[in-house]
Amino acid sequence: MSENERAARNRKITKIIMWIVLLILFIMIVFPFIMVVINVFKTKADINSHPLALIGKHGFTTKNFPKAMKKMHFWRVFGNSLIITLSSTVLTLLLSAMCAFVLVRNKWKACTLLFTMMIASMVIPFQVLMVPLVSFYGGLLNVLNHRLTLILMHTGFSLSMATFLYHGAIHTNIPLELEEAALIDGCTRWQTFWKVVYPLLTPTTATVAIIDAMAFWNDYLLPSLVLTDKSLYTIPIATQVFYGTFSTDIGLILAALLMAMLPILILYVFLQKYIVAGVTSGAVKG
C-alpha cells in the first residue's frame, strides 16, 4: 500500500470515529425528549413499570392529552402566553429601534446618559431586581396581576439589549447620506425613520424578535411573580399545577410537558436557520 493510500484510509477512519462520537452525543442530547415522547402515549401503570419500553403492555393511548389539557387549562394558558409573547416582542422591536435611532444620530447629553445607563444595566441580573420590583409594583402601586403589567415589564427588561443591537446596526449599516437625502426630499425625522431606516434594519429585527420571543415564551420567574391569578397563568407556570399535593399522575405531566415544548419545536423545524443565526449574532454582539 502506498503512503497516499494509507493516509487516505486513516483520514476515512478518523472521519468515521468522529461521526460515531457525534452520533452518541446527539443521542444523549435528544434522549430526554425521546423518553417523553415514548412515555406520553402509555398508561400510568405502564410508565411506572416499563418507562423504557416503546409501547406499554396496555397499548397505545392518547388519553393523557385531553386530561392534561383540561387540568392545565391548556388553551387559556396557551392564549395568555401567545398574547404576552407577541405584544412584548412587537413593543420591544418598535421601541428599541426608535430609541436606538435617536441615540445614534444625536450627541445630546440625554442620549449619552441613557445609552450608558442601558449598557451598564445589562449586567444586572433579574434576581437583584425581583424583590424591589414586586414590592414596588405590588406593595406600593398594586398593579400586579395584569397581563399589561407583565408585557410592559418584559419590554422594559429587554429594551437595553435590543437597543444595543439596533444601535450597532444603525451605526454601521445605515449611511447618513440616505437620511439626509430623505430629509431634503421633505421627510420629517419620524417619516425618515419609519420609511427609510426601519426597513433596512430587518436583519436586526429578525435577530431581536427571535431572541426576545423565545425568552418571553420560556420565562418563568418574572411571570410567576407578576401573575398570581390562575386565569392569567402562562405555559411555564401552568406546568407546575401537576406537582401539587395530590399524587402526581406522570402521564399527565408528560403530556403537559410535551405540549409546552411542541409550539417552539414546530417553529424550530421551519425557522431553524434563522433561529440559529439570530441567537448566534445576538450572543456574539452582546
Added chain:
Amino acid sequence: MKRNTMSYKVRQFLMFAGIPTVLFIGVIIIPFIYGLYLTFTSWDGVSKAKPFVGLSNYAAAFSDTAFWTAMGKTVLYSAISVVLVNVLAFLLAYLVTSGIKGQNFFRAGFFIPNLIGGIVLGYVWKFVFNRAFVTIGKSLHIGFMETSWLATPAGAIACLIIVSVWQYAGYMMLIYVAGFMSVPKSLIEASQIDGCTKSQATWKVIVPLMRASFVECLFLTITRCFMVYDVNLSLTKGEPFNSSVLAAMHVYNQAFTYKNYGVGQAEALILFIVCAVVGVLQVQIGRKGEVGA
C-alpha cells in the same frame, strides 16, 4: 427648521426615546434604587411601615450560614458546570466544523435544549432521573443507578450539573463554531505548508485566534450558572432536605417565603457582586493575551 433649539431637541428625544426611557427607568432603575433602599429597612412585605435598620440586614446576610452554604454550593456547581460546558461545547464545535456529513443537522440538533425554558427542562429531566435511569440501573444491576440520584444531596447537585451541561453545551457550541469560522482559511493553509500537522494547526493556530470566543463563552456560562433558578426549582426544588438550594433560590426563599425582604435583597446584591467580580476578572485575564489574525 430650527434644529438647535432646546425645544426641538426635547421633542425629538421624547418622540423617539420617550416611552423606552420611561419603561427602562420604571423597570430597571427604580427597582435597583428601591432595592438598595430596601436593604436598609426591615420590611415584612405586608405592613405599611418600613423601619430603618441601618446595616443590620447586611450583618444578617453575612452571618446567614444557610446563605453562605448555598453560595458555596453555587460556586462548586458553577465551577464544574462551566468547565464541562465549555469542554463539551468546544468538542462539539470542532466536530461539526470538520466537514463531516450531516454537520448542519447535528448543529441544529445540539441546539434544541436551548429552545425550551428551564422549568420545563427541569421537569423533563426529573422524569428521566427518577424513572428512566432507575429502570436502566435495575434491569442491568448497575448499583449506583438503582436509586434515583435526585434522592441524595451530592446526587442532586450532580443532576443539576448534568442538566446545565446538557442545556448550555449546544448554545456555547454555536459561539465556538462562529469562532472556528472566523479564523481565515489562508492562515491554516499557511501553517500546513510550514509543516504543521492537523492537530498542531488546531492547537497552535486556531485556538489562540479563538480566544475571544472562549472569553465570551466563559462569561456567559459563569453568569448563567451563578444566577440559575428555573432548573433548580423544577428539578430539585432544593430537596433533599434543602441540600440543593443554590444562591438564587435561597434569595427567593429568604424574600418571598420567609418574608425577610431586606435580608433577601442584601443577599441578592452580594450574589450579584460576587458574580460580577468573577465575570469581569475572567474577561480581564482572558483579554490580556488576546492575539489578532
